[in-house]
Amino acid sequence: MPELPEVETVANDLRGAIVGRRIDDVTVLRPDIVKLPPAEVFTTLLRGQRVTGVDRRGKYLLLGLDGGDDIMVHLGMTGHLLVCDGDAPLPKHTHLRARLDDRRELRYDDVRRFGRIAYGSRALLEESRVLPPLGLEPLSDEFSTREFDRILRGTTRTVKGALLDQTRVAGLGNIYIDEACHLAGVRPTRRCYKLTRKERTALHGAIQTVLRSAIVNRGSSIDDYRDVWNARGSNQERLRVYGRGGEACLTCATTLKRTVVAGRTTVYCPRCQR
DNA sequence: CCCCTATCCTGAGGGC
DNA sequence: TGCCCTCAGGATAGGG
Known part of the structure; x- marks a missing residue:
């Protein structure tokens, strides 16, 4: 069950792996994983954008794109964000594939499907409550x-x-x-x-x-x-x-x-x- | 305000 | 071997 240290590890690795990469194509295999916007809209909005940064807030991952919006990922209980070769075998519970411009893929895999993904501005994600209000970051100075x-x-x-x-x-x-x-x-x-x-x-x-x-x-x-x-x-x-x-x-x-x-x-x- | 419970979901493990 | 039951839990909603 991913908590802060697991999500932080994923964020750090992801930063090195995909910042600067362009998303060339997106395939949503499980539309209900995408909470915002509707999966088919999500797919078209992501296509062509470059990843500019990766942040973590609580147990949430935020992948910044060059259009100014973020992809929000919550891993739930059993979610995995994986970076692999584009033609690597597809595990049973892969729900989303994002093909990158270096022939690799960013994949979301989640057996129990408690995780969720959303896309939009920080303001929209917060307003729509897919990114809920969160308290102090325990490893930051604000946690005095x-x-x-x-x-x-x-x-x-x-x-x-x-x-x-x-x-x-x-x-x-x-x-x-x-x-x-x-x-x-x-x-x-x-x-x-x-x-x-x-x-x-x-x-x-x-x-x-x-x-x-x-x-x-x-x-x-x-x-x-x-x-x-x-x-x-x-x-x-x-x-x-x-x-x-x-x-x-x-x-x-x-x-x-x-x-x-x-x-x-x-x-x-x-x-x-x- | 706070606690508890059900809900979502699948696979693992125990009992028979 | 296989079936059924229980359990695991992050977030959320609803009841007490």
Whole structure:
């Protein structure tokens, strides 16, 4: 499940791979993946444009084109943006192909089809809510301890619930929230407004640490995530709690507890995390 | 305001 | 071998 580090890895690789390339042709095999505009319009609008840049906002990818608009891609649960040879075999769940001027293709592949693609100006994407309002970028300067404190002190929600909310802090998902909570020694079931200053600061630092480290390791390939070259990341080998319910805590050997918080499977160490 | 649940969707894994 | 059930979850909508 792609979260900030996985999307960041894709954005960085994509920047090197396709910036400067012209899109010569677009084929939409699954029209419902394209949310805006209608798939046949999307196809004609993209044709002939050059890619000028690649950005990430939360878990969203934005591919800038020389006409001034963006292609927005959200990978959902199992989406992949792949760059491959134009005549490479077509996997079963390829929903979109964009032929580039160097005989390669940019492809979108998504088994469960939770992902989505849209095209338009930033203003239109935001106005139409295909690109929803997003909170602080956790790896930017705007994610200060002060701002994070303000968010946490102002809500009665659980830590897990608050961090899943993309309108507060953008880009965190199930994996990295559990990892950050463990690193910070904070139980994800805790109410935000009850955290001490020390715990808030620890959580702030832990979020940045787990995200940065995951980016260095090119993301966590739990089952489905792949980079633009269809290669796995290695961060899954470093996860300390996610997916390890019932196993021993790597810090204190206590059996890790698995529960559901804010509707999501959540794993924590009952001893390390109070 | 916040939580829970259902929805979308497919494949993996368990039980029989 | 195969069938059925459950589970996984990002975002979103609707109910309590």
